[in-house]
Amino acid sequence: MEPTAKPARSTPKAETTRSRILAAALNLFRERGFDQTTMRDIASAAEVAIGAAYYYFESKEALVMAFYQEANAAMHERIQAALDRKTDLKARLRAVVDVKFEYFAPNRKFLGALLRHAADPEHPLSPFSRETREIRERDMLHFSEALDGSNLRLPEDLRPHLPKLLWLSQMGLILFWIYDRSENQARTERLVDKSLGIVASLLKLSKSPFLRPVRRTAIELLQALE
Amino acid sequence: MEPTAKPARSTPKAETTRSRILAAALNLFRERGFDQTTMRDIASAAEVAIGAAYYYFESKEALVMAFYQEANAAMHERIQAALDRKTDLKARLRAVVDVKFEYFAPNRKFLGALLRHAADPEHPLSPFSRETREIRERDMLHFSEALDGSNLRLPEDLRPHLPKLLWLSQMGLILFWIYDRSENQARTERLVDKSLGIVASLLKLSKSPFLRPVRRTAIELLQALE
């Protein structure tokens, strides 16, 4: 069950109306931004009454979530393709996040609306909520694959926690990117490069006995995150 | 210039009205939560018209920010006292965050309202905004002191970046704590312990030539964060 779609059964006609509303909304969000677009604007652009928008979407923000869901599904094969034949871990991680940035780019500004309730795991639209669990877990799988296909052997005790950790870092990077006002988001570019570099280096070093105590604490920390 | 206080000059009478409004607001926030309290509730509890609330505070959330500011000022000496005579780095860091958790505890639930726009550095109430810079920098000083008074010698190239990094981690911990539904926020307790442990261990190890390349990248990463 999708967190944003309300009608369980839907006729083809209803499906048309739904996508007309979503398309109108996304166009307006892109043109003038999320906050500057009213539900009345959306309804009238889609040529329906306000109520219709709420018949198909729980809230204004749920429209953005609907976009995010479709995006995540659509990115799946692109990511597979981008991972193909790469063996270096950093390059593989890079491939995953690059696909996302590229896909999200035209919608960067309004994606911020999704993260407004991000911190509150009770909020249905939070990336940490029960309602978004499926999307989240599907997304973590990408990192799982990125790890498994690389030529780097990982410590076994750390391995189960890594997808979650990488996914979390990715959320941080996306967040930074959304609000990055530098030309062409150059700062994000640097941040991505350096942080993936660190992750890869630390993972390489993590097998060394030298870092064993730190690794143990790190694992406990990751467990505390649930 | 404070980010939330509007009148530049203020008579004693005005000051009284202002604090009556703030007190009424905080009481209501504590009793029934931020979202369940309306500006009309606040105004009538403070026995003023709605307009008066907006004369003194830019927005509903600015009321929470006013609390946060006062809190930060009030915590300063408590933190000094808590740091006194401690030399172990982890213990010193712990002392800083403990004071905060203790002080914030009765207001934990409504503090979440402040972090709603946290991600957007353009928003005046974001912890990363121009408007909140003073508060933020004063707060970072606490970590600076925690570092300097410890018996651990830090690598010089890393030192200038550490207060910002620690402050950032602290924000993450507070965020986690605000939404931590576990009994007595036990999960936060574990998270704090482990993460300060890791920070302290890594700082101890950071001088080793073994970690030199990682340290270099880490510094570049911190620079990318500005």
Next chain:
DNA sequence: GCTTGCTATTGAACACGTTCAAAAAGAGGA
């Protein structure tokens, strides 16, 4: 005491997200 100008206070009005009862449109029999 009166005037002038600033500070403080008022509350109606506005904008916008959201709800909901009612109407319209369809689908499937009889």
Next chain:
DNA sequence: TCCTCTTTTTGAACGTGTTCAATAGCAAGC
């Protein structure tokens, strides 16, 4: 074709954060 039940659509109404023009209060100068 007509009746019945479900799905879809409508738009007025509501609640709440916020604005703003108007008013009251007050201090200083004359």
